[in-house]
Amino acid sequence: MHYYQPLWTLVGAGIKDLPSTARDMSSVMPKGVDWIKDYCTEVDPKNNSIRLAGAAGSIKYEYLIVAAGLNIDWDKIEGLTEALETPGVCSNYSPRTVQKTFSAIENLKNGNAIFTFPNSPVKCPGAPQKIMYLTDAHLRKVRTVLEFLYGNKQYIVFNRTEGDQMSPFTTTQHCRSYSV
Numbered sequence: 001m002h003y004y005q006p007l008w009t010l011v012g013a014g015i016k017d018l019p020s021t022a023r024d025m026s027s028v029m030p031k032g033v034d035w036i037k038d039y040c041t042e043v044d045p046k047n048n049s050i051r052l053a054g055a056a057g058s059i060k061y062e063y064l065i066v067a068a069g070l071n072i073d074w075d076k077i078e079g080l081t082e083a084l085e086t087p088g089v090c091s092n093y094s095p096r097t098v099q100k101t102f103s104a105i106e107n108l109k110n111g112n113a114i115f116t117f118p119n120s121p122v123k124c125p126g127a128p129q130k131i132m133y134l135t136d137a138h139l140r141k142v143r144t145v146l147e148f149l150y151g152n153k154q155y156i157v158f159n160r161t162e163g164d165q166m167s168p169f170t171t172t173q174h175c176r177s178y179s180v
């Protein structure tokens, strides 16, 4: 199964449903590509080959592009796996947990809504902000806006490298325009 993960933010916000983000993997495979349903266990750059777990053994390559993605390791945070099974704890980063987000948003009645950006590599740096703005948009329709807090270790909205010509648009400026 292939998931178009950026849409999970909209699933979390109750705008899309999870099945609409999924496609059969074979239907998204580009024409002219041989899809080998196997697992790479070793790269041997000296011999331009990769080793596979299954019967195919090794395959030679001319150019190799490694795009193994990120594995989310919930267990690295003590208690998180168990917490995700309880009401009110959700994550837009997995098809197993994203469907809990909207009910959590709907159950926000009062108090502070805290959104955070982790101090670690993350699949989509915009995703924590996007769900915050969508939550704000939803709550404005149904009740008085709550207090929104966005915890970001960086001063800027997205990563910038030295010499980058982007305007110095800060998290503070950006969030103010959204009453955050």
Ligand SMILES: Cc1cc2nc3c(=O)[nH]c(=O)nc-3n(C[C@H](O)[C@H](O)[C@H](O)COP(=O)(O)OP(=O)(O)OC[C@H]3O[C@@H](n4cnc5c(N)ncnc54)[C@H](O)[C@@H]3O)c2cc1C
Pocket: 004, 005, 006, 007, 008, 009, 038, 039, 040, 041, 067, 068, 069, 070, 092, 093, 094, 123, 124, 126, 127
């Ligand atoms: C909530 C959310 C919102 C997002 N929003 C955006 C957005 O707005 N814009 C944006 O650009 N991005 C966004 N992203 C990020 C984007 O979806 C991911 O960066 C992208 O899906 C990663 O694609 P990938 O192919 O690199 O990795 P993956 O989709 O993780 O694919 C990696 C593949 O490699 C396979 N694999 C791993 N190890 C091996 C191995 N040893 N042998 C064989 N196969 C292996 C895995 O099985 C998997 O199929 C978002 C992500 C999330 C979760």
